[in-house]
Amino acid sequence: MKLPALREPIALFIGFALVSMTAATAEPPPVRLYVREVAIKILGQIRRVVAIEQESGATGLELRAADGFNVEVVNQLKEPTSIHWHGIVLPALMDGVPFVSQDPIPPGGSFHYQFPLKQSGTYWMHSHYGLQEQLLAAPLT
Numbered sequence: 001m002k003l004p005a006l007r008e009p010i011a012l013f014i015g016f017a018l019v020s021m022t023a024a025t026a027e028p029p030p031v032r033l034y035v036r037e038v039a040i041k042i043l044g045q046i047r048r049v050v051a052i053e054q055e056s057g058a059t060g061l062e063l064r065a066a067d068g069f070n071v072e073v074v075n076q077l078k079e080p081t082s083i084h085w086h087g088i089v090l091p092a093l094m095d096g097v098p099f100v101s102q103d104p105i106p107p108g109g110s111f112h113y114q115f116p117l118k119q120s121g122t123y124w125m126h127s128h129y130g131l132q133e134q135l136l137a138a139p140l141t
């Protein structure tokens with residue numbers, strides 16, 4: 001009988017189809033933004049400030065509307081934080097307001113913000129936790 005000889009090619013085909021389906025439906029990983037203290041030099045003096053940075057150290061975030069908003073905020077501060085996407089039209093639970101739309105992100109924790117982008121333009125992001133808003137902001141385009 002010839003059927004046993006077909007098992008491997010059929011298994012390979014099914015395996016390939018499953019891998020292809022997985023690759024086609026897999027979501028891209030989120031962009032990670034790190035909220036952390038950094039040192040900057042002002043008039044020759046080193047000062048520590050808080051910043052929202054990408055893993056590369058780049059400040060701010062640039063997205064394409066077609067890709068949607070897919071960002072994980074990682075809190076590397078010693079206190080809680082949350083990030084508000086100022087001016088962006090978004091679902092209420094993605095608004096980044098602690099104790100209203102989400103729990104604060106604890107030190108060492110992270111929060112995944114994900115939603116369709118319905119607009120383009122230049123905005124900004126800032127902390128909405130306590131008095132961090134005055135200290136922690138970055139451009140968002």
Ligand SMILES: [Cu+2]
Binds near residue numbers: 084085086087126
């Ligand atoms: Cu705001």
